[in-house]
Amino acid sequence: HPALMDIATGWAMELIEGRTLSALLAEGLELSAVGRILRQVALACHAAHRAGVVHRDLKPANVLFDHAGVPKLVDFGLARVNDAQTLTKTGALLGTPAYMAPEQVKGDNRALDERVDVHALGLILFEALTGARPFAGESQIGLLRAILQDEAPLLRTLRPEVPLDLERIVERA
Numbered sequence: 063h064p065a066l067m068d069i070a071t072g073w074a075m076e077l078i079e080g081r082t083l084s085a086l087l088a089e090g091l092e093l094s095a096v097g098r099i100l101r102q103v104a105l106a107c108h109a110a111h112r113a114g115v116v117h118r119d120l121k122p123a124n125v126l127f128d129h130a131g132v133p134k135l136v137d138f139g140l141a142r143v144n145d146a147q148t149l150t151k152t153g154a155l156l157g158t159p160a161y162m163a164p165e166q167v168k169g170d171n172r173a174l175d176e177r178v179d180v181h182a183l184g185l186i187l188f189e190a191l192t193g194a195r196p197f198a199g200e201s202q203i204g205l206l207r208a209i210l211q212d213e214a215p216l217l218r219t220l221r222p223e224v225p226l227d228l229e230r231i232v233e234r235a
Contacts (some may be wrong), residue, residue, distance in 0.1 A: 083125035083133065087190055093224070096190045099125075099133050104183055106135040111176045118174060120182035121161045122189070159205050160195050161185050167206050184235025191228070192220040 083099065091099070103125055110117060117124075117135070124137045159167075163181035165174055188196045196214035199205035217229040 080127040080129060080131075083122035083127075083186070083190075086127075087122050087193070090193065091190055093191070096187070097228075100183065100187050100190065102133050103135055103186070106133075107179050107183060110135070111179070116174060116176055117179050117182075118166070119158055119161075120179050120186065121158045122186055123158075159202055159209075160197070162206075162209060164210050167209050180235050184232050187235065188214065188217060188232050191217060191224055191232070194220065 161182045163178040197208040
């Protein structure tokens with residue numbers, strides 16, 4: 063898939079000098095742009111999953127845009143290849159806390175699968191649509207507690223013009 067960057071050691075890597083999705087989110091995006099960008103990121107994630115790779119650190123900073131404006135999913139440094147020996151120990155936190163699934167917060171890294179990437183995509187989509195992350199805390203521990211214990215706010219309470227179907231997709235993710 064064109065938005066999927068290199069996921070295995072030894073592959074040639076493309077140099078991307080463009081902006082990150084983080085930078086675009088800081089400026090705000092139109093609803094149509096959010097849909098187009100996140101669709102391409104989701105397709106790249108799906109391609110990785112079909113290749114047996116779970117990213118485990120999806121976040122806006124790991125989406126770069128090339129000179130043509132095509133989003134590229136990058137930084138597979140924490141990725142796990144299915145059926146591969148894991149080099150990370152159980153109990154180690156892997157990923158960026160704001161985009162972690164509850165399973166990641168619990169630290170059982172052997173139990174993580176593609177669903178953690180889908181969860182992160184939902185969090186990114188929520189942020190792209192509302193300008194806010196669904197979980198917050200005054201400290202990293204507070205954030206991790208919120209991820210484990212709190213319900214995310216309904217998307218349309220923050221941005222009523224978002225279609226109901228899109229809200230359901232975010233909730234499902």
